[in-house]
Amino acid sequence: MGTMEDVVQLLAEDGTLRNHEVYSTYLEDLDDAALRDLYRHMALERRFDAEATSLQRQGQLALWAPALGQEAAQTGTIAALKPTDRVFPTYREHAMALYRGISPEELIGTFRAARHSGWDPEDYHFNTYSVVLAAQTLHAAGWAMGIAQDLRTGSLPPQKAEDELVLACFGDGASSQGDIHESMVFASSYQLPMLYFIQNNHWAISVPSSTQSRFPLANRASGYGFEGVRVDGNDVLASYAVARHSAQQIRSGEGPKLIESVTYRMGAHTTADDPTKYRTSEEIDAWTAKDPVARYKTWLQNEGKADEAYFDTVDQEATELAADLRHTVHTMEGIDIDRVFDTVYAEPHRQVETEKAWLKDYEAGFAEEEGQ
Amino acid sequence: MSQIFKLPDVGEGLTEAEIVSWRVAVGDTVEVNDIICEIETAKSLVELPVPYAGTVDELVAAEGQTIEVGQPLIRIAGADQPAGADQPADDAAAPAAEEAPAQTETAQTESAQKEAAETEPTETESAETEPAKQQSQSSAAENSEENQALVGSGPKADSAKHRRRLRSTAPDLVDVSDLGIEDHGRPQPERSGAGAAESIAQASPPVRALAKRLGVAAGELVGSGRGGQVTRDDVERRAREKQAQREAGKSPDSGPPAPESRAAQPQEAGLLRSGPREENVEVRGVRKATALNVADSASTVPHVSVFKEIDVTATMTLRQVLKNDPAYQDLSVSPMLFAAKAIMWAARRHPQVNASWHETHYTLHNYVNLGVAAATPRGLVVPVIHDAQIYNTLGLAAALTQLTADARDGRTTAAEMQGGTVSITNVGSLGLDTGTPILPPGQAAIVALGAVRKKPWVVQGHVVPRDVMVVGGSFDHRLIDGDLAGAFISDVAAVLEQPGLLID
Known part of the structure; x- marks a missing residue:
């Protein structure tokens, strides 16, 4: 997987900040309140994530895909983008989703198998989660081609082009999918305003990323004719700065860019997975030492950017968010099964009606049994 | 107040788990999400967080015990929980249960069980009392039928697995609705239990599609696969049977088989020949080009056709002379050769026949690019002898021979088919007497040669056998009126009757 030497890092694991001639400049745009807010978003997602995992273990969710350990990668990147930038997420972009304002109810419904999808992408410029690996990168390329066409035909004013780039999220596992290749070929051929964001969390369920690629995933971008950058995904400041830099280049019309965010999936792939079967506790310990939230908290404290009262406030907010999630899940009603059938086709359909009648x-058959 | 936490489905579609170890003991105080035990499922080792806060009242399941999803795991007393989380909802039915907060421990438990009953009916839960509950604690396994509950929003299959059914529901059917077949076998849910679909077999979508493609209806199929499922072989076998029946000259339902001797009688078969009833053939290549050309020509050019029956005995005599001439060895010396000479002779006398129409003007050609219509294996092609007027008779014979051979062998190039000014078509080679050819695009005249036949002919008052043929053709009426067409054909005819006219 290459060494970590080529990975952009601003905030070291011990919480000390180092200077980078290009990327450090972007941090100047962040005042103390903005710096604190990065922490707040990470902490809130971490608590939300833990609650969702517990709720699944308590039988309240069908499944949960924890983002534990990837809070900085997601938060730093989404914070660097404009609210109008279009995000095409995987199913693990919880920090990004919450950052954009997607509510616990909207986010959790699918995982409770109570909603087909939780939110209207137009409301948040944030597409619905894609469970089909890498498919969203094709959707993203298609969306970006739409933008490019709108610009070409004049239906989108040139000055508006800077307001919408397309963020295509995927992981180290999905990087082996053919869809990625097709998406990148089109992005490069048409010089689309796309930012490919790989969260390399080192594990594609049980397959290590070292099996997926013999060299850094970021290098693949050069094969398509655009630039790839590796960033420490557990460093929220570097994640922010690199994303800002790439976004700026994309907005100026340089075509697609790729960021490989080197991070680690601290939890299971999903709640249906048992990572102890395929990775060692030593590996977990090594990455725990690089924890993104703890590292950043240390720096905020040492720099005097935030006091204990602030952290207490965030803790309280996180507790309330978790309670809100718990309450939401417990009171969420399921899907009206008639509606599922009735919305397959616009008009009544014989086969659907047949199946609906079959189900009824x-x-x-059970009702009869109950009546006896 | 107490709450029972039942074993959830912690994976995707898991049905049971083994209690590996308890992390809490009776009397311990727990908070929401505290880990209470570790379980092992078919997939993984999982730590279970408790959904209630309070004191551990009872560990219902023992370490090492395997329990089914939905069975009681732990009882928490004095449940004191965060707002809004006091009644875990199992599904959409849960809010109804929450409307009636439990007054006592017994009622509370009952409520929880009733909630479970929304999706999993049991026979005894509504009458269950404290003693019955105690019993369930001591022998959870035996009472699992009564106590098990649906937990969470896991796959529905889990719930169905535990529910007793008294009757079956009609299986999915082979869908052949778009074959226009009466759907007597469609399910009738409102009259269920009547075995409405007994005669209809199950089939997977690809097999259904195959049946549809081969014209086999659902009712004709008997499944030989697992569980009576219709297989690909079943469909293909039935299709072969039907084909054999058709070939044997009887409809599938027309009683006893016909005697074997009749099977070979072609008039008994349903079609003109073997093969599908209708066959779509893609239009391409020469066929497509011909279609476009003749459609364009016939729809834009007003054709006028004239014919004349003539005595070509003299030409046939001359033809024999040339054939015997060693110079013409290996060359084709046909009536076409003389007709070509005749056309050029006539065109010299009638310039407007050798012309092209361009709406606002027309072009008179002071040369003849002679198109020769040729039926080839690829279709109709009209190769052109450019500047045919420069050839002497021998040269023209050689050119025609070469052109015919090239056309037959498919060697005619696109360039060789361009630029014709007048064409000739030999329908006589097909044994025909005449026809009304369509003008090639851009040309104003095409001459048709009929077959040369020995016919009775009146010569100087006597009926004698002569070589007779019909010469005629089609003309662009925008340029050429009937009198000009007649004059031209008459000149061509004159040469063919008196080839001596060709001598300068």
Whole structure:
């Protein structure tokens, strides 16, 4: 996987800040309140994530895909973008989703199998989660081609071009999918305003990223004719700065860019997975030492950017967010099954009606038993 | 107040788990999400967080015990929980249960069980009392039918697995609705239990598609696969049977098989020949070019056709002379050769026949690019002898021979088919007497040669056998009126009757 030497890092694991001639300049735009807010978003997602994991273990969610350990990668990147930039997420972009204002109810419904999708992408410029690996990168390329066409035909004014770049999220596992290749070929050929964001969390379920690629994933970008950068995904400041830099280049019309965010999935792939079967506790310990939230908190404290009262406030907010999530899940009603059938086609359809009647008959079989 | 936490499905579709170890003991105080035990499922080792706060009242399941999803795991007394989380909802039915907060421990437990009953009916839960509950604690396994509950929003299959059914529901059917077949076998849910679909077999979508493609209806199929499922082989076998029946000259439902001797009688078969009833053939290549050309020509050029029957005995005599001439060895010496000479002779006398129409003007050609219509394996092609007027008779015979051979062998190039000014078509080679050819695009005249036949002919008052043929053709009426067409054909005819006219 290459060495970590080529990975952009501003905030070291011990919480000390180092200077980088290009990327450090972007931090100047962050005042203390903005710096604190990065922490707040990470901490809130971490608590939300833990609650969702517990809720799944308590039988309240069908599944949960924890983002534990990837808070900085996601938060730093989404914070660097404009609210109008279009995000095409995987199913693990919880920090990004919450950052954009997607509510716990909207986010959790699919994981409770109570909603087909939780939110209207137009409301947040944030597409629905894609469970199909890498498919969203094709959707993203298509969306970006739409932007490019709108610009070409004049239906989108040139000055508006800077307001919408397309963020295509995927992981080290999905990077092996053919869809990625097609997406990148189109992005490069049409010089699309796209930022490819790989969260290399080192594990594609049980397959290590070292098996997926013999050299850094960021290097693949050069094969398509654009630039790839590796960043320490557990460093929220570097994640922010690199994303800002790449976004600026994209907005100026330089075409697509790629960021490989080197991070680590501290939790299971999903709640249906048991990572102890394929990775060692030594590896977990090594990455725990690089924890993104703890590292950043240390720096905020040492620099006097935030006091204990602030952290207490965030803790309280996180507790309330978790309670809100718990309450939401417990009171969330399921899907109206009639509606599922009735929305397959615009007009009544014989086969759908047949299957609907079959299900009703099947369910009625239990009612008879109950009546005895 | 107490709450029972039942074993959830912590994976995707898991049905049971083994209690590996308890992390809490009776009397311990727990907070929401505290880890209470570790379980092992078919997939993984999982730490379970408790959804209630309070004191551990009872560990219902023992370490080493395997329990099914939905069975009681732990009882927490004095449940004191965060707002809004006091009644875990199992599904959409849960809010109804929450409307009636439990007054006592017993009622509370009952409520929780009733909630479970929304999706999993049991026979005894509504009558269950404290003693019954105690019993369930001591022998959870035996009472699992009564006590098990649906937990969480896991796959529905889990719930169905535990629910008893008294009757079956009609299986999915082979969908052949778009074959226009009466759907007597469609399910009738409102009249269920009547075995409405007994005669209809199950089939997977690809097999259904195959049946549709081969014209086999659902009712004709008997499944030989697992569980009576229709297989690909079943469909193909049935299709072969039907084909054999058709070839044997009887419809599938027309009683006893016909005697074997009749099977070979072609008039008994349903079609003109073997093969599908209708066949779509892609239009391309020469066929497409011909279609475009003749459609364009026939729809834009007003054709006028004239014919004349003539005595070509003299030409046939001359033809025999040339054939015997060693100079013409290996060359084709046909009536076409003389017709070509005749056309050029006539065109010299009638310039407006050798012309092209351009709406606002027309072009008179002071040369003849002679198109020769040729039926080839690829279709109709009209190769052109450019500047045919420069050839002497021998040269023209050689050119025609070469052109015919090239066309037959498919060697005619695109350039060789361009630029014709007048064409000739030999329908006589097809044994025909005449026809009304369509003008090639851009040309104003095409001459048709009929077959040369020995016919009775009146010569100087006597009926004698002579070589007779019909010569005629089609003309662009925008340029050429009937009198000009007649004069031209008459000149061509004159040469063919008196080839001596060709001598300068």
